[in-house]
Amino acid sequence: MESVEQIAELHRRHGIPGIAQVIAGHGGLPKVSVAVPDATGEMYLLGGHVTSWRPAGLEEVLFVSAATRWQEGRAIRGGIPICFPWFGNKADDPKAPAHGFVRAVPWKLESISQAGGSVAVSMFTESDANTNKWWSADFRLALRATFGRELRLELEMANTGNAGLQFEEALHTYFRVADVEKVRICGLDSVRYLDKTDAFREKAQHGDLAIGKETDSVYLNTRHAVELQDPGLRRRIQVSKENSLSTVVWNPWVEKAKAMSDFGDEEWKQMVCVETANVGQFAATLAPGSKHVLKAAIQVTSL
Numbered sequence: 001m002e003s004v005e006q007i008a009e010l011h012r013r014h015g016i017p018g019i020a021q022v023i024a025g026h027g028g029l030p031k032v033s034v035a036v037p038d039a040t041g042e043m044y045l046l047g048g049h050v051t052s053w054r055p056a057g058l059e060e061v062l063f064v065s066a067a068t069r070w071q072e073g074r075a076i077r078g079g080i081p082i083c084f085p086w087f088g089n090k091a092d093d094p095k096a097p098a099h100g101f102v103r104a105v106p107w108k109l110e111s112i113s114q115a116g117g118s119v120a121v122s123m124f125t126e127s128d129a130n131t132n133k134w135w136s137a138d139f140r141l142a143l144r145a146t147f148g149r150e151l152r153l154e155l156e157m158a159n160t161g162n163a164g165l166q167f168e169e170a171l172h173t174y175f176r177v178a179d180v181e182k183v184r185i186c187g188l189d190s191v192r193y194l195d196k197t198d199a200f201r202e203k204a205q206h207g208d209l210a211i212g213k214e215t216d217s218v219y220l221n222t223r224h225a226v227e228l229q230d231p232g233l234r235r236r237i238q239v240s241k242e243n244s245l246s247t248v249v250w251n252p253w254v255e256k257a258k259a260m261s262d263f264g265d266e267e268w269k270q271m272v273c274v275e276t277a278n279v280g281q282f283a284a285t286l287a288p289g290s291k292h293v294l295k296a297a298i299q300v301t302s303l
């Protein structure tokens with residue numbers, strides 16, 4: 001982990017007075033903390049992980065568990081974990097870490113820049129001997145998060161090797177909600193999905209989605225924006241996207257929540273994940289030397 005001196009050096013190199021600071025966050029982990037007139041936000045180097053976004057005058061949009069461990073080697077429970085290069089369990093290796101290996105390792109801070117009312121933070125991670133133990137491909141993966149009136153996320157994957165490759169990816173976004181049983185997720189009517197709570201059976205969504213039980217659904221061939229309506233917080237959260245054909249909706253509900261050591265027993269009520277992804281049959285393929293950029297934009301309006 002970065003020492004206090006290394007964090008101070010990152011701040012000297014990348015900080016913008018009054019706008020962006022690199023400081024020690026929870027567990028002494030380095031984070032970038034940004035504040036512009038339109039929003040505040042936070043992004044940890046661990047996992048290239050956005051943990052907070054608060055548009056001016058509004059409440060926090062992202063959920064982070066109070067039971068998060070905040071240590072290298074473990075993913076932060078909440079915010080926006082990056083799943084890569086596989087989603088869920090690795091098909092041919094049950095011992096490989098769930099959701100891939102980039103969410104639990106420190107990324108590198110590339111740049112912080114200000115444009116208009118927004119500030120963009122870019123971090124990246126690359127293949128090395130450790131990643132090659134799990135996955136032989138050579139790559140560079142970067143996340144650029146732009147904090148402003150909207151939160152823009154661009155996950156850029158570059159194939160830096162000599163062979164074509166295939167990968168899965170997800171912006172596993174945890175949204176903070178007042179009461180998950182009262183929210184509605186709109187924009188998935190008639191879309192087919194794989195129900196992971198029912199042996200991956202393929203089903204069709206009818207109307208808006210309400211969460212009344214454990215939910216773990218991978219919606220197929222989704223190109224359009226999804227809207228999360230939260231009457232308790234009187235807001236709509238719109239997630240629009242580009243280059244993403246999967247949307248995953250997840251809430252662990254009562255038993256799974258109890259079984260997770262880094263998640264409070266009651267916290268399932270205050271969160272729902274709506275994930276912008278390319279998984280399963282929509283895994284992305286990349287020729288050597290080429291890039292793939294998955295984009296999401298999150299906006300909040302009143303309900």
Ligand code: BG6
Binds near residue numbers: 275
């Ligand atoms: C979701 C998956 O995206 O993430 C679920 O669809 C999984 O199956 C959940 O349980 C949380 O995963 P993890 O590895 O962060 O506990």
